Amino acid sequence: MTRRRTTLLTGCTALALALGTTACGGSGPVTAGGGDKALGGQTVTVAGVWSGTEQENFQKVLDAFTEKTGAKTSFVSTGDNVSTVVGSKIEGGNAPDVVMVPQVGVLKQFAGKGWLEPLSETARKSVDTHFADVWKTYGTVDGSLYGLYFKAAHKSTVWYSPGALTQAGVEPPKTYDEMLEAGRTVSDSGLAAFSVAGQDGWTLTDWFENVYLSQAGPEKYDALAAHELKWTDPSVVRALTTLGKLFKDEQLIEGGQKGALNTDFPGSVEKVFGPKPEAGMVYEGDFVAGVAKDQFGREIGEDADFFPFPAVGGGEAPVVSGGDAAVVLKDGKNAKAGMALLEYLATPEAAAVWAEAGGFLSPNKNLDPAAYGDDVSRATAKSLVGAGDSVRFDMSDQAPAAFGGTKGTGEWKLLQDFLRDPSDPEETAAQLEAAAAKAYKG
Template sequence: MMRRRTTLIGCTALVLALGATACGGGDVTAGGGDKALSGKTLTVAGVWTGSEQKNFQKVLDAFAEQTGAKPQFVSTGDNVSTVVGSKIEGGNAPDVVMVPQVGVLKQFAESGWLKPLSPAAEKTVDANFAPVWKNYGTVDGKLYGLYFKAAHKSTVWYSPDALAQAGVGQPSTYKEMLQAGQTVADSGLAAFSVAGQDGWTLTDWFENVYLSQAGPDKYDALAAHELKWTDASVVKALTTLGELFKDKQLLAGGQKGALNTDFPGSVEKVFGPEPEAAMVYEGDFVAGVAKDQYGKSIGEDAKFYPFPAVDGGTPPVVSGGDAAVVLKDGKNADAAMAFVEYLATPEAAAVWAEAGGFLSPNKKLDPNTYGDVTTRATAKSLVAAGDSVRFDMSDQAPAAFGGTKGAGEWKILQDFLRDPSDPQRTAAQLEAAAAKAYKG
């Protein structure tokens, strides 16, 4: 049973949307509002499909029950920027967009597409979220984005049986992780399944190594392209990552096999019916695939350890997330802003947390709302990291560099996986691509 918190920060502005019970001591219950938005339509666009869309619909339904609004979700597919731009040009702009990349949020704001969030929403963000999340939603001093859903991208998932059979435990350093992987490989099973067919997974590998090894200040500078990709710290991180990529024993199928493996396939190689590897690095969403596709019990058949510290650095916490923004050209500004104010509350986060497949950066959400011990652990780790969390670097970059299949960082790191022998050359290629994209 979901345990709801009874106090909403910044609820003055929510009275209109949620009714008097939202500001009192009682629970916010379905239908408890005064239906002030009754009959008003609300279009919310986002990338989600499948189970994510189904679970987000529960959040929309809860908002509808409380306010009388009629929200509708529209899936944009991966290319949010193009789809939303087309809808704006066609006079059919959605009211709210769930933006999955910091770079896209910044692009939307600089294009003049967004309304700043209301004072009530900003007050709630200040109370319920670590400042880093507000920073990632802010452009030129104005708060435009509310981070509702987050990912913990510093988790290494493994088969407990595979590690036990090899006689290795959870490593605490990157060096120990490679040593444990070698022991696993010697036992006859590849150490890691790497989803090299999806370039975004390789950017996540790099970012974890770089954040721990180089530190948060250089990470921030590189993310903003204030530091060149030819910097010695980048070459060092690529060299460190290359220690894994060049060892064919450690990779399931070697480099060629990794380049032919997409993300779902990488999970299958560890948790599927015919395992080929003991471990797979990626975010907390690995658990959803392992559970839904292969029936694994999370915390028993599938476990994780934190991405280990590199060269004496701090263990990294890299995150991603989806931010709610309000479009100027939407047809119902009042309902849109009320919805974002609702998303900033722990009540809204609790709806999806109870459904599963979700992490919230909202520190006021009761961790017991999550349905299993492992999800609670990843959520607590994310919240406890506070301002040391760093947003996925490629998601902060212009899409031409950090988010385009077959181009930019994705393609260059795939080439590096194929041949990791020259980190300096790879760094130079990354800098050339970044300079072009940031200039554009």
């Protein structure tokens, strides 16, 4: 495939031409409106996993881009299997211009296949200005920056019913041990402590990652994510042991292990915030708020709130994130306008559009917190951005899909098996290592 760097908008002059801004001169945040419609008559095709409300809100961002540049946009929802859908479109000669990639592993896969254009100079400067270095690291493959992280998830949040904690007479805890003790008090008051979505293996990987990052620290987390550290390492066994104490405590988990294995993620939120609450707390990312609000009518900050996933075993409180990175495909029909879209997505202005719509967190540190529509969103965003370079990307999303992202196999299945019987952490670690070695070799 021929590289088409000469067709891309590069430099501050190009961004000003396309977006009608002065974003590159350090003269303050990009302002809304304006634009000289420099890309009028062109169309940018964007592919991503989003559907429903998420797609509608992202369309508002695309519409703002159109208003500035004159470029029309067309969004194609890929479903969860982005890699397969995009690959088939490339083979069929119908590649999108921009893809919103939800996993670091997929971004690396795309780059390895030679599908991606490196970001333009303007986009790179915006990343340097508006994002912590860690987001640049996760968008870089073999020294080239390909991915711009536009939407992030904060996966170190424990959501709770304020009424349940008040009834039990407990405060949001500061340490993992305090959290378990608070859970036992909640259980004594009549509700189960935690609703655990064990039917969805990905939620169990998130539990493990938070415990592991806090206990073992970021260096070992990075090494394990890259499989430079084996899953049989004592640090893994220690984290599994810690997690196993929760999994086997019938007082803490709603429905016990069997009940958890029959509960999917939406169901786990319903058991805390639905019409007939069965538990006081549910661990998962900031997106819990969207389910609690949209499906069960909860007022975020009033009858649904969160506390940060607490520090484990004397470590630092973890901040695990996920996110969607925008990339430009070489085989798209309009890489020039596609790169202009990424240059726009790198601005605080673009992030503000979705932040105002709701259901969104931005890793852009220069986004005005006032753009978020509620105090809880502002608090989660502050926690994510405030963590700076200590943020770590979801480990399972960095792994080959065969290990970290496939239902019924790999890490998902083995942690479900561990939830079912957490009596032998060493054996589970050995099974995880065997599965990881096979997947990373492949």
